[in-house]
Amino acid sequence: AVGVSDRVTTRTEMRRIYKVPISRRFCSFGGYRRRKQLKVEYDKDESVTPVKIEHWESPDWKKQLECIREMRSSRDAPVDNMGAKTCYDTEAPAHVRRFQVLVSLMLSSQTKDQVTAAAMQKLRAHGCTVENILTTDDEALGKLIYPVGFWRTKVKYLKLTSAMLQKEFGGDIPDSVEGLVRLPGVGPKMAHLAMDIAWDQVSGIGVDTHVHRISNRLGWLKKPTKNPEETRKALEEWLPRELWSEINWLLVGFGQQVCLPVNPLCSVCLNQHSCPSAHKISPTKRPKAGSPRSPNPTSSFTTKTEPEQESPVKHERTKREPLPAPVSPTAQRRRLKSKVKH
Template identity: 40%
Template sequence: MTEPIRRSRRLVKDEDLEDGPSTSKYFPENRHVESEPAILSHVRSKRNSSDSPTKPHKRVKLEDTSHDRSASSPLTDLEELPPHLRLQSIPIKVETALSTTPKSKKPVVKLKLEKPHRAPENWEKQWDLILRMRAKIIAPVDTLGCDTTPNGERTSDPKIVRFHVLISLILSSQTRDPVTSQAVTNLHERLSGGLTAASLATAPSDLVAECISKVGFWRRKTEYIQEAARAIVEGGLDDGEDLPEGWEGRDLTGVDPDGRPGDIPMTLGGLCKLKGVGPKMAFLTLQCAWNINAGVGVDTHVHRVTNRLSWHKPKTTDPEQTRLNLQSWLPRHLFKPINHVLVGFGQVVCLPVGPRCDVCLLAKEKICPVRVTNGNYKARKDIGVSFEEEDEATVKAEPKLEIELETTVKAEPELEI
């Protein structure tokens, strides 16, 4: 009996070969393969290139998944196989290369966690201090956010206003607010009839691309916004979708929930059918365009700031998890303002690199877990405001009050005399 050969083995599945599966667990030694599979030919051509190092021969285990795995059959030595199967190495997984991934459906937006995240400690005090700082800050999001209009002009048509909000949000991904605002203004000025769903749907792609060429991923977004415009003109995006929680109390006079050709969707499912629109943009669109408070819009600033404040334990790794955590404990009336407040705070004070802990009230109160106390802030740009002005004024006023009280006390005995 021949001693079993114990060498490194490499699997090649039957379905990788054109002539179908074998009748035994492994290909028999005398198996004849008529033609060379395309993938093996491609791999061999890559292997034979000048920059690919050669490796020693290996034995090949040929597997037939249609046969009982408990059956045993001999291994075939690589040198005994037909020449076209004598591969020195296979640098990629054949089954991965040959597999076809079906088109994935649009993911359903998850609205809540199965187990709610607990409210973080001191979050209310942290929120109040951030509100105090935001009251003195004029951040880019305040003047150039998604709810601003091209050139500051407000049209009387609410459909067009809502469409501007949606286009601004799609363009805002990976783009600074001033660049996004200028791109929307360019579209409004250069498209025939201004920036509407109809004008954008029929505009030449070259013109649209030129108008938004400064935004991040402008080529892809050119396709996104034009496809979105065509879908909005056709209508029916909200068909079969439920109105989101929070629409109660909205004035829907003149609005047909069953289909509004020319108007943006007013449901989460309808908005997420559009290319380039994810949960964050969908929630922000509902808030800014329809005044529907259905959830928290989490962008990079909200994700970063809330993790720095330890509002998530453990820390979240993506904005979707951040959103679900916040929605599980944050009071509902804060779902809308939290994005605007934290974005402005993150743009001016809690910067991605080099946060201004020297002026931040959270650092002074020592309730920020990641505050930096020994940073070099002298060379950094002055943010132009001081958050301690009110406190200093109060401190200066207190001695005056004490002096007045002392004067009154001294005067009383004189009156008695």
């Protein structure tokens, strides 16, 4: 028979003896009792939505962009026919085409598209390749690109860039923004446009003076910017990436035809009712009369004519007899009376 001292200790007695939690009590059949693992499940609250990081954007930018697209639908601005996308030789090898795109962008700084296109035509006829640029002397190269803005400085940049491309990139242009901005005379705007046109890769927004000016006028920036690079960073913070390539082409042509730097044509702009700057751009101040900048009153109304058209008229006037002096009515009557008497 089992004695009283040999009987199994119950849980209640163990609690009294050890006065420790059940999970740490020693069982009579050996070892500590293992704590039971509980699985806790929480009810899913379907009403909770993930937190979205809101970014600033202009309230009317979509409507304004559609209006600009409508105004640019004719594609007849200088950038459409003479921009960097049209200045390279389509039949040249790929690396030569990319180099010509870069050259046209370098020449376009502070220069109208018409002047850039004319310079590129002369360069292509001469041979717009890395090798030809390096073998052409500075004076001849200057005559080819004249009268682009700062043409003397650009001659140096073209020579230095061509030498760098031949030495480090085998005659081709870099395929990254970081590599492009290392080239002499190439800034962020040119680099992003070169990536888009030459490499067909959108790396950023190409912001020139037109894009910078119009973005500030339309209120597309959280706060006014002072230079194109600040405008680029501000636009890229909220403008959808799929519009980065199109926005340069749209705004440049729009700035060349409607939203002019001086005296913009707000009366014909489709955004005149939503643009915060509409009809507020003051016209250019006319210089005071007598100041060095004031125009000559006689020269402001004269029209220029070709010498070939001007010379025959002058000869005709010299051959004609001088007009008779005006005669008063009294003198005319006296002459008639004298003729009748004779």
